Amino acid sequence: MSTATEPVFKGWAGLDAKACQGNLDFQSFEPKKWDEDDVDVKILYCGICGSDASALSGEWGPVDGVCPQVCGHEIVGEVVKVGSSPENGLKVGQMVGIGAQCDSCRECVDCKNHEEQCCPKMVITFNSPFARGNGKGSISRGGFAKYWRGPSRFAVPIPDELDPALAAPLMCGGITVFNPLEHYGAGTKAKNIGIVGVGGLGHMAILFASAMGAKVTAISRSEAKKEDAIKLGATGYIATGDDLQAAFAAHARSFDLIICTSNPPEFPIADYIPLLRPRGVFCFVGIVPKPLEFGLFPLVMSSAHIAGSNIGNPDGIARMLKFVVEKNIKPWIQRWDMDEINKAMPSFVNGDPRYRFVLVNTDNGGKM
Amino acid sequence: MSTATEPVFKGWAGLDAKACQGNLDFQSFEPKKWDEDDVDVKILYCGICGSDASALSGEWGPVDGVCPQVCGHEIVGEVVKVGSSPENGLKVGQMVGIGAQCDSCRECVDCKNHEEQCCPKMVITFNSPFARGNGKGSISRGGFAKYWRGPSRFAVPIPDELDPALAAPLMCGGITVFNPLEHYGAGTKAKNIGIVGVGGLGHMAILFASAMGAKVTAISRSEAKKEDAIKLGATGYIATGDDLQAAFAAHARSFDLIICTSNPPEFPIADYIPLLRPRGVFCFVGIVPKPLEFGLFPLVMSSAHIAGSNIGNPDGIARMLKFVVEKNIKPWIQRWDMDEINKAMPSFVNGDPRYRFVLVNTDNGGKM
Known part of the structure; x- marks a missing residue:
């Protein structure tokens, strides 16, 4: 000792x-x-x-x-x-x-x-x-x-x-978003990535995903965080307002991966499924208290996934830290x-x- | 012409x-x-x-x-x-x-x-x-x-x-189950596979998955199809009865992949999520009419997936037919x-x- x-x-x-x-x-x-x-x-x-x-x-x-x-x-x-x-x-x-x-x-x-x-x-x-x-x-x-x-x-x-x-x-916060970005191949297999929520986790997800070479779209309720999202590396921004279906109409089948860093009391996942590309993944990294509810038809038709992801392992944290140094990422x-x-x-x-x-x-x- | x-x-x-x-x-x-x-x-x-x-x-x-x-x-x-x-x-x-x-x-x-x-x-x-x-x-x-x-x-x-x-x-029926088995790596990445429903699709899923080298467990309501499931290549069988939680208690975190070939009017997905290994996939290949409903906590904690899969492409059908010949599979x-x-x-x-x-x-x- x-x-x-x-x-x-x-x-x-x-x-x-x-x-x-x-x-x-x-x-x-x-x-x-x-x-x-x-x-x-x-x-x-x-x-x-x-x-x-x-x-x-x-x-x-x-x-x-x-x-x-x-x-x-x-x-x-x-x-x-x-x-x-x-x-x-x-x-x-x-x-x-x-x-x-x-x-x-x-x-x-x-x-x-x-x-x-x-x-x-x-x-x-x-x-x-x-x-x-x-x-x-x-x-x-x-x-x-x-x-x-x-x-x-x-x-x-x-x-x-x-x-x-x-x-x-x-x-x-960092490893929680780095882990699914790495696992689902941000920048390689997952070229178009949506990040729901521009906050503690969301801002790091944008930094990581863009540094990994993905095209990143931030998805937020209002326009308030648009400027920040662009500075962080996003090239797209969707301000949903209250009418998600209208906000998402032009983005159907756009995303290989969506990471949800937002944890509202309930989450309208059914409105988000049409955003996924075939084989795409919608990944929650936090807990939304109210049970999710959605019809299976769009999920099956587009062979899509609803997933969860929980933090990361020490080896993954070490890889993330190395990546952060290499890419000079600054939360x-x-x-x-x-x-x-x-x-x-x-x-x-x-x-x-x-x-x-x-x-x-x-x-x-x-x-x- | x-x-x-x-x-x-x-x-x-x-x-x-x-x-x-x-x-x-x-x-x-x-x-x-x-x-x-x-x-x-x-x-x-x-x-x-x-x-x-x-x-x-x-x-x-x-x-x-x-x-x-x-x-x-x-x-x-x-x-x-x-x-x-x-x-x-x-x-x-x-x-x-x-x-x-x-x-x-x-x-x-x-x-x-x-x-x-x-x-x-x-x-x-x-x-x-x-x-x-x-x-x-x-x-x-x-x-x-x-x-x-x-x-x-x-x-x-x-x-x-x-x-x-x-x-x-x-x-x-064949390609509908072959496609996700191939996609999720049956026998390689997905070594332990559950097949829900022993019917038209389910029996082919058991034939394929076992021929791919996976350990296959059939999941059915009663014992009625146990003998058939074993003949088809399953080595495990769960007769759920009406109390799914009791039936599944001994199988928690067992399956890398579960393919659901059963389409009842509603499906108690929340009872099935604990069966998945971390990173595991529960894949629907048909439509359950009533919306799915489940809490996010177990999905996030085990970094698991709820997925859909829709038929397959002509190239996949050709690969399946080649595989069926190679392995002498007979529906x-x-x-x-x-x-x-x-x-x-x-x-x-x-x-x-x-x-x-x-x-x-x-x-x-x-x-x-």
Whole structure:
């Protein structure tokens, strides 16, 4: 074991469903019990993702059973302690990123194929019990904190060439859209791509897909984000308004792949199916609460697909980071001192990010 | 132009929605107006497919506007007349098969890629207006007849090694399941395959998928077809009964691909999604009338797909026929003299086929 700094585990905890209204409480927490494949990470940056707000405000279910909840799952920081059997070749002093998943069973076929994001026993980065080794039963704590402890497999090295603040939103939002873009062959098999929603995930999807060589069309309700979408790399823009069928009439059978980064309470998928090319894929990367409903006839007639995609594996995160360096991709972020999290979170919930907030632990060396 | 026999176009026409009850009327019909890429085919065999019964009995909409309807779209026969510009290298005397599609626009991107089954202007083999050349406006007439006329592109040569009666059900039912099995990599990428429904399409799907090297599980309501499914090549069998969740509990995350050949009035897709492996595909090859409804959470968590698949292209039919010869695949058929169609059709509607009825024009040389 080697150690640089003795970590002190303190973070901003949600204590009730009003946490996002400026009520996160800075307090000590118990990290997971140490295992020899763990690392301790001094947190420099942490992005804010919609899932943090959803968990904190009870949209995922009552918060009573999970408080105090230390959320945050777009974590970037410096390794300060390494066990005797680290994965990813981790060493003290290295910059790493941790996303929405922090452990998996290591025994199922998906783990053995290094598709850990498909492990049915995946442990997410906050509020979830670890299930292996000494840490079994410890609750995962996220990145709205000064230090993080967890399995080294899920701490992915950040390339030196990449501003680590920009790496933060890639760890969840980025990989969530990079994964399906890569899987469905953006720029090669999937030449025409639609991105529904220009927000945290959507703006990164546009950056990635255009850098992959695809023709990208942003699909948004109003014209408000058109200028940004074009700057991000889109060459097409559809402002749907309220009449989707009218808005889409000229775009029938246009898209090999549509990635939906928008999570409204319900989603009119039937209006979107005609946009797909034969064999095309409409891929949700988030959860729309109300069940989808659509007739089968157009899906069968165009041999199309409705799909879901869930984050990505550590190897995929590493490939994404390499791609981001190669293509010099820069997510659009606004930085907040993490000490200001109780101002940042209400602003996030208000829809202010253009397009991702990154919290900065300046005391740990993070840069504003 | 070369001609062997002067065709006389007569067939069994549905005159009202009671046609399947034994009321098909043998009468003359006008074939499409001749184009130089057409062939005339002396029909020896024609399979009966569920779509024939659906169209004839008004399930696809009122029959008033389409009667008389000469259905039948699993046609096998001998070329008796060839125009000056035949496709597929067709010659008089050759055995060919025609499936559910008999023309396409030839101008769209899908036609140019020889994915004619994706052409938005596809012409199906009965009740549909042709849209090109002299034939423009002629109504397509199917295989419950003595002769067929249509574009040579859609008349696919039958290999000499194949009993042409066995080729008939392959032309629609066969290609409908072969296409997604091939597309999703049965036996290679898709090693574990579920087939929902052991009927006309399902039994061919089991034959194909097992011959492709996949492990096949048949999924049926009762145990009644278990013995047949095993004989066809399935090694697993799930009798669902009425409690799908109980029936499927032991099979969670088992299947890379599930092909649904069953078309009940409504389909409980949400109960089937947990059966899929990550990245798995649930593929409908027919239309379930009631809209599908399912929650997104399991689809996203397992990065799975709900898909449709529509028949196949002439090149795919040719590949299927080659595969059937190589693997010595024999669909299970019962032959009826086509003159007995008014007995065969009520029996078909009654669910009697084990598993496909093939009508035989003995006067044209078809063999019982």
